[in-house]
Amino acid sequence: MPPSNKASPVSEILAAANVVILGKPMQTRLALCCLLAKGHLLIEDLPGVGKTTLAHTLARLLGFQFARIQFTSDMLPADIVGVSIFDRERGSFRFLPGPVFSQVLLADEINRATPKTQSALLEAMEEGQVTAEGETRPLPQPFFVIATQNPSTQIGTFPLPESQLDRFLLRLDLGYPDRDAERRLLESGGRREQLPAIDARLGPDEFAGLQRQAAAVHAAPVLLDYLQLLVAATRREPRFVHGLSPRAALSLLSAARAWAFTDGRDMVLPEDVQAVLPAVARHRLRLASGNHADAEDIANLIRAVPLP
Amino acid sequence: MTTKQEPIDPGTPPWLLVVALATASPHAEHLPPWLTLLVAGALVWRAWLWHRRWRLPPGWCLALLVLASVAGIAWQFNGLLGREAGVSMLVLFMALKPLEMNTRRDALVVVMLGFFLLLTHYLYSQSIATGLWLLASCTLLTAALIRLHGGAQPFADIAGQAGLLLLQALPFMLILYLLFPRISGPLWGLPQDAHGGRSGLSNEMAPGSISNLILSGAIAFRSRFVGEIPEKTELYWRGPVFDDYDGFTWHPAAPKIKLPTSEPVIEVIGTEHRYTSIVEAHNQRWLLALDLATSRPPEAVLAPTLEVLSHEPLRARARFSFASSVDYRANRVEAPAILQQALSLPAEVNPRSRALASKWRSLPPAGITEAALSLFRQEDFHYTLRPPLLGANPIDEFLFGTRRGFCEHYASAFVFLMRAAGVPARVVTGYQGGEMNPVDGYLVIRQSDAHAWAEVWLAGEGWVRFDPTAAVAPSRIEQGIATALPSGEPLPDIVRLDADWLRQVRNRWEAANNTWNQWVLGYNPQRQRDVLSRLGLPNPDWRSMSASLALLCGLVLLVVTLWTLPRRRPVDPVERAWQNYCARLGQHGIDRFPWEGPLAFAQRVASQRPELAALTNEAACCYAGLRYGRSNGEQLYRLQECVRRLPPHGRRKA
Numbered sequence: 014m015p016p017s018n019k020a021s022p023v024s025e026i027l028a029a030a031n032v033v034i035l036g037k038p039m040q041t042r043l044a045l046c047c048l049l050a051k052g053h054l055l056i057e058d059l060p061g062v063g064k065t066t067l068a069h070t071l072a073r074l075l076g077f078q079f080a081r082i083q084f085t086s087d088m089l090p091a092d093i094v095g096v097s098i099f100d101r102e103r104g105s106f107r108f109l110p111g112p113v114f115s116q117v118l119l120a121d122e123i124n125r126a127t128p129k130t131q132s133a134l135l136e137a138m139e140e141g142q143v144t145a146e147g148e149t150r151p152l153p154q155p156f157f158v159i160a161t162q163n164p165s166t167q168i169g170t171f172p173l174p175e176s177q178l179d180r181f182l183l184r185l186d187l188g189y190p191d192r193d194a195e196r197r198l199l200e201s202g203g204r205r206e207q208l209p210a211i212d213a214r215l216g217p218d219e220f221a222g223l224q225r226q227a228a229a230v231h232a233a234p235v236l237l238d239y240l241q242l243l244v245a246a247t248r249r250e251p252r253f254v255h256g257l258s259p260r261a262a263l264s265l266l267s268a269a270r271a272w273a274f275t276d277g278r279d280m281v282l283p284e285d286v287q288a289v290l291p292a293v294a295r296h297r298l299r300l301a302s303g304n305h306a307d308a309e310d311i312a313n314l315i316r317a318v319p320l321p
Numbered sequence: 322m323t324t325k326q327e328p329i330d331p332g333t334p335p336w337l338l339v340v341a342l343a344t345a346s347p348h349a350e351h352l353p354p355w356l357t358l359l360v361a362g363a364l365v366w367r368a369w370l371w372h373r374r375w376r377l378p379p380g381w382c383l384a385l386l387v388l389a390s391v392a393g394i395a396w397q398f399n400g401l402l403g404r405e406a407g408v409s410m411l412v413l414f415m416a417l418k419p420l421e422m423n424t425r426r427d428a429l430v431v432v433m434l435g436f437f438l439l440l441t442h443y444l445y446s447q448s449i450a451t452g453l454w455l456l457a458s459c460t461l462l463t464a465a466l467i468r469l470h471g472g473a474q475p476f477a478d479i480a481g482q483a484g485l486l487l488l489q490a491l492p493f494m495l496i497l498y499l500l501f502p503r504i505s506g507p508l509w510g511l512p513q514d515a516h517g518g519r520s521g522l523s524n525e526m527a528p529g530s531i532s533n534l535i536l537s538g539a540i541a542f543r544s545r546f547v548g549e550i551p552e553k554t555e556l557y558w559r560g561p562v563f564d565d566y567d568g569f570t571w572h573p574a575a576p577k578i579k580l581p582t583s584e585p586v587i588e589v590i591g592t593e594h595r596y597t598s599i600v601e602a603h604n605q606r607w608l609l610a611l612d613l614a615t616s617r618p619p620e621a622v623l624a625p626t627l628e629v630l631s632h633e634p635l636r637a638r639a640r641f642s643f644a645s646s647v648d649y650r651a652n653r654v655e656a657p658a659i660l661q662q663a664l665s666l667p668a669e670v671n672p673r674s675r676a677l678a679s680k681w682r683s684l685p686p687a688g689i690t691e692a693a694l695s696l697f698r699q700e701d702f703h704y705t706l707r708p709p710l711l712g713a714n715p716i717d718e719f720l721f722g723t724r725r726g727f728c729e730h731y732a733s734a735f736v737f738l739m740r741a742a743g744v745p746a747r748v749v750t751g752y753q754g755g756e757m758n759p760v761d762g763y764l765v766i767r768q769s770d771a772h773a774w775a776e777v778w779l780a781g782e783g784w785v786r787f788d789p790t791a792a793v794a795p796s797r798i799e800q801g802i803a804t805a806l807p808s809g810e811p812l813p814d815i816v817r818l819d820a821d822w823l824r825q826v827r828n829r830w831e832a833a834n835n836t837w838n839q840w841v842l843g844y845n846p847q848r849q850r851d852v853l854s855r856l857g858l859p860n861p862d863w864r865s866m867s868a869s870l871a872l873l874c875g876l877v878l879l880v881v882t883l884w885t886l887p888r889r890r891p892v893d894p895v896e897r898a899w900q901n902y903c904a905r906l907g908q909h910g911i912d913r914f915p916w917e918g919p920l921a922f923a924q925r926v927a928s929q930r931p932e933l934a935a936l937t938n939e940a941a942c943c944y945a946g947l948r949y950g951r952s953n954g955e956q957l958y959r960l961q962e963c964v965r966r967l968p969p970h971g972r973r974k975a
Binding site for chain 1: 332472473474475914915916917919920921945948950951
């Protein structure tokens with residue numbers, strides 16, 4: 014079987030990230046998978062559990078230019094995209110690019126902004142370009158958005174609608190650290206101080222190569238059968254208001270490929286699909302009660318579908 | 322052993338409640354009302370509990386309910402034996418079992434009870450509607466079973482699967498139906514009303530007895546002719562013959578006088594018509610052959626008064642084949658006792674009619690009949706279903722007073738006049754006419770076609786039919802009763818259909834009923850023998866029938882298997898090797914979950930059985946590469962090698 018990953022770039026990155034982000038290897042790996050699968054990532058959790066640290070760490074490790082926007086309710090689209098100002102010396106308008114012109118954009122607390130501002134960002138995510146003052150400008154490549162949001166039960170939030178949630182390939186919960194990890198955190202102090210010390214592990218074009226390799230991981234027909242059975246099961250399960258869309262099925266496949274790649278394998282196994290399914294499906298499946306599906310729902314779904 | 326106690330899927334109770342409703346509801350017609358209410362209440366209660374997601378009632382509460390209801394049933398039917406009590410108990414269980422339906426096993430009991438309860442409907446009715454209802458319920462029960470085992474699926478999928486299953490069962494059903502040895506008579510008691518009063522001609526005739534029968538649109542019998550059908554005016558279907566008159570009512574004279582033992586002599590003049598009749602049960606012996614029968618089925622006799630009688634009263638619908646000639650000479654030499662009877666009249670009733678008839682005594686017999694007919698034709702007589710009531714001298718009052726009457730009035734008055742004038746005569750009742758159903762080619766004769774006419778014995782000619790009604794209302798004979806009666810008379814709507822499409826719907830429905838009667842209800846040992854001999858199995862006994870049954874079922878099974886085999890995915894050697902490996906690990910006490918991938922399984926094995934970790938990991942990696950990767954056959958050999966290397970330990974108990 015596959016030669017075990019002897020210090021492959023991926024495992025190196027993961028090892029380095031886990032030094033900074035304590036006790037969350039699964040989430041770190043999913044976040045990296047998301048970027049490998051060229052998707053955008055949504056992290057939802059309480060303030061202070063390390064959402065920003067995770068995003069920032071990944072950006073530095075991959076050697077990407079990083080920008081951060083803190084969303085607030087009085088923010089305007091121009092605050093993200095950028096504005097044109099009049100240059101007196103040259104006698105013309107000059108475009109000042111906004112924070113969206115970066116490779117990794119951390120959109121902090123995206124659900125604090127008004128829907129109008131949210132949609133400006135989400136459009137940029139979808140198109141890979143922004144249009145400001147009649148001129149279309151391409152965004153740098155690669156372009157990733159790592160958005161964080163507070164649980165929508167918190168006060169002063171505008172929940173993202175289904176269609177915009179669907180633009181995020183994966184959604185993660187970080188959750189509280191376990192006892193040991195928290196103890197290490199308390200002993201070694203806050204994480205932000207360590208960030209500047211992180212060196213990039215990859216050269217400028219290396220990440221694109223990794224993405225290509227991840228996309229080339231083999232998915233056998235029988236694996237696609239299994240994936241289709243899972244998707245069909247979400248569509249006929251009466252607990253869900255509606256099942257996964259074909260786009261979600263594609264997302265599931267590319268995430269599963271990236272997961273298999275981070276495991277050092279050149280083929281997708283059902284385990285890979287099962288591992289990424291919660292992160293792919295939970296924010297896309299709504300229960301009749303109005304909540305999103307929880308981890309237990311997804312586990313039941315997996316248990317209800319035998320391998321073909 | 323684990324599946325039995327599996328809790329029920331929250332989506333299944335509605336299915337089972339619908340099953341209970343479908344199988345129990347037709348019984349509401351004959352259950353005591355309190356039980357119907359109880360059953361409805363229990364089902365509604367269960368539905369409400371399901372809707373609110375509340376707990377089911379405790380066991381003691383249900384036990385009390387069951388005991389009280391069983392006591393109620395025992396009280397209602399004086400015990401728990403018998404059809405009514407038994408069916409009531411089944412319906413009760415069907416309603417109460419859902420109230421303790423917590424596990425899948427309970428749900429299975431409900432479905433099985435449903436199948437059983439379905440069968441009991443045939444104890445009450447065997448009509449097409451019942452058959453269709455049971456077919457639909459059977460599909461529903463199958464669908465409920467699929468839902469129970471297959472989990473949540475869209476309704477259309479489940480219904481389609483159930484329909485397909487029943488469709489696959491269809492050839493077996495047909496084979497069993499055709500070939501399963503029949504026993505004569507029903508397996509269980511006939512529906513209760515089998516021997517009760519059925520409508521039909523009665524064995525006496527008084528004013529009003531036929532006009533009451535006319536009010537029924539029910540079918541009396543159906544006939545199919547081999548060749549062409551005689552003219553409508555010739556279609557006189559002979560029922561009971563009455564030759565004894567007490568001044569008000571006509572009776573057959575048979576028990577009073579000594580009848581000749583020799584067969585009547587019938588000389589055929591015209592062509593013979595061959596036909597088969599399917600006669601509805603009427604609890605009497607007459608078989609309603611066309612006047613006059615020249616050949617009759619072996620199980621029937623020709624009475625001295627020329628009607629065809631069976632040996633036993635007709636208690637179930639039956640088929641009879643006859644030949645009849647509408648042009649005949651019957652009994653040109655008649656027994657004196659019969660002629661004597663055909664002249665007898667009670668003394669002192671109807672003096673005016675006697676006086677009228679005595680004036681005709683000097684005429685020849687043919688002149689006397691003509692005189693009587695012209696009386697009806699020329700005087701102001703009316704044909705109506707609602708004649709005025711008649712008193713002590715009914716024929717006098719009718720002939721000289723009311724002059725309004727139905728066929729029994731005319732036949733009765735005519736025969737009275739003939740006898741008073743010295744001509745032997747008698748009343749014949751039966752049916753006249755009939756309506757062709759173009760859908761299946763059967764002539765349908767309804768109760769509303771009931772009729773009474775007269776028969777006169779003329780020297781040299783024998784018994785000759787005279788129909789005085791035809792003299793008054795010719796259209797009754799030529800076109801049927803609906804045109805002869807003035808509108809407003811209370812004739813059943815089914816006889817008086819004006820709209821063409823309605824008539825067509827009725828014809829189709831009755832033709833379907835006829836087919837059902839003949840091929841489903843009337844499929845008796847005789848019919849089965851006929852069919853089998855036509856299929857090339859002459860004189861089948863139960864042994865040859867069972868043998869061909871087994872052979873045919875086997876053949877169908879073979880065809881179905883051959884048909885489905887190519888659709889089944891051939892078991893791939895990789896998959897088989899991995900299944901073997903997992904099965905052998907199962908003997909070690911570790912079962913792979915059906916949804917568990919190979920590497921995840923290997924990891925679990927490693928944590929539970931470290932001594933098997935290395936081997937299982939190797940097998941899992943081989944399998945994963947073969948099934949999900951691009952590995953070649955060499956890996957398959959390694960995987961099969963792993964299966965061999967796995968120690969074949971039995972399940973070790975800790």
